[in-house]
Amino acid sequence: MNETLDIPELDLDPYAEQHLLDPYPMHARLREAGPVVRLKPYPGVVACARHEQVHAVFNDHATFISGAGVGLTNFDLETPFRPKSLILEADPPLHTQTRAVLSRILSPKAVTAIRATFTEVAEALVERCVAKGSIDGIHDLAQVYPLKVFPDAVGVEEHGRENLLIYGDMVFNSMGPRNALLARSAERMVPVTEWIMAHCRREHLRPGAFGDQIYQAADAGEITHEQAPLLVRSFLSAGVDTTINGIGNALFALAHHPGEYAKLHADPALARPAFEEALRWESTAQTFYRTAVRDCKIAGVPVAANIKVLCMLAAANRDPRKWPNPDRYDIGRRPSGHVAFGAGIHGCVGQAVARLEGEVVLTALAKRVRRIEVAGPHTRRLNNTLRALDTLPLRLIPA
Numbered sequence: 232m233n234e235t236l237d238i239p240e241l242d243l244d245p246y247a248e249q250h251l252l253d254p255y256p257m258h259a260r261l262r263e264a265g266p267v268v269r270l271k272p273y274p275g276v277v278a279c280a281r282h283e284q285v286h287a288v289f290n291d292h293a294t295f296i297s298g299a300g301v302g303l304t305n306f307d308l309e310t311p312f313r314p315k316s317l318i319l320e321a322d323p324p325l326h327t328q329t330r331a332v333l334s335r336i337l338s339p340k341a342v343t344a345i346r347a348t349f350t351e352v353a354e355a356l357v358e359r360c361v362a363k364g365s366i367d368g369i370h371d372l373a374q375v376y377p378l379k380v381f382p383d384a385v386g387v388e389e390h391g392r393e394n395l396l397i398y399g400d401m402v403f404n405s406m407g408p409r410n411a412l413l414a415r416s417a418e419r420m421v422p423v424t425e426w427i428m429a430h431c432r433r434e435h436l437r438p439g440a441f442g443d444q445i446y447q448a449a450d451a452g453e454i455t456h457e458q459a460p461l462l463v464r465s466f467l468s469a470g471v472d473t474t475i476n477g478i479g480n481a482l483f484a485l486a487h488h489p490g491e492y493a494k495l496h497a498d499p500a501l502a503r504p505a506f507e508e509a510l511r512w513e514s515t516a517q518t519f520y521r522t523a524v525r526d527c528k529i530a531g532v533p534v535a536a537n538i539k540v541l542c543m544l545a546a547a548n549r550d551p552r553k554w555p556n557p558d559r560y561d562i563g564r565r566p567s568g569h570v571a572f573g574a575g576i577h578g579c580v581g582q583a584v585a586r587l588e589g590e591v592v593l594t595a596l597a598k599r600v601r602r603i604e605v606a607g608p609h610t611r612r613l614n615n616t617l618r619a620l621d622t623l624p625l626r627l628i629p630a
């Protein structure tokens with residue numbers, strides 16, 4: 232019996248321009264079709280768009296592994312574009328070891344230590360934006376902030392940081408198909424790879440900073456010295472483009488919901504929930520895959536070994552089975568349980584830093600800006616994995 236016949240099949244390509252520009256109608260179709268669906272253009276894939284199944288797959292890391300890659304490509308069959316990440320694209324026991332090191336470096340205590348500096352930079356940047364009045368929310372704010380504070384914290388020099396944007400774009404495009412977006416990214420990557428790898432080396436990292444702390448963990452024997460540069464690479468891969476778009480999407484949400492911004496302005500302590508709700512409403516990382524290691528079931532539906540499971544985080548975060556009025560951006564809701572940071576043992580190890588960045592930027596805005604107005608049409612930067620803006624013209628009306 233052909234068991235895959237049980238699974239509804241949709242003739243849609245999630246990476247088609249139309250769906251990257253506006254993924255929400257596609258998400259609704261996928262959620263409605265069933266808990267597990269097949270996609271005609273990708274025969275080796277099943278997709279989950281409902282919250283319950285995305286959450287369940289992420290919480291069963293023994294069945295749904297990461298070591299064969301968390302993109303569309305199965306690394307057991309095709310060589311990845313770069314050596315595998317020792318945390319993102321790893322399973323226990325390797326993952327357990329590397330995760331422990333990064334998790335300590337990005338611990339609540341470490342986040343408390345950087346809070347004052349992160350706050351000062353946010354306040355100064357928002358001050359400059361208010362002085363300008365008319366800004367591009369992405370190029371003047373969302374991009375500038377993480378590109379300053381996070382490489383500072385990792386201990387990377389200022390010169391050449393724009394390479395991190397090109398690298399992030401490539402890393403996240405590489406998780407999709409070999410389409411034109413990936414080809415364009417790969418072209419732009421050529422002069423960048425060397426800079427990235429050089430800046431993963433200890434002599435390029437400020438002593439004591441997060442990057443250097445990875446080498447200290449190697450000195451202590453927790454990881455090997457060969458593993459250290461690749462773990463610094465994880466900081467450089469995952470720490471910039473993600474938060475840029477998290478903040479960019481939050482600005483988009485607030486600019487398009489003046490009532491919600493008014494609540495934030497009235498009570499800047501709402502910055503944290505406002506950012507959290509933006510992550511749910513417009514999830515930065517739209518998708519991650521897992522690979523089934525054996526014949527198994529999702530929601531009772533048979534899934535064969537080696538199938539790639541497409542987990543649609545952004546669709547799960549607007550699943551009406553989980554959230555009332557899911558398409559509403561509502562800073563008064565409690566969005567805990569969203570999967571914008573993933574879930575389970577691979578849940579974002581940097582999420583406390585990401586939340587700190589979002590919180591302090593939105594707090595600084597809430598205090599200094601009475602109203603955020605949309606000053607023109609926005610444009611998107613299409614990426615196979617990220618929900619990203621290219622431009623977001625805004626007018627900041629001072630308090």
Ligand code: OVM
Pocket residue numbers: 316317318319320402464465466468469
């Ligand atoms: C890594 C890595 C790269 C991209 C994303 C990510 C969301 C991790 O190199 O470990 O986590």
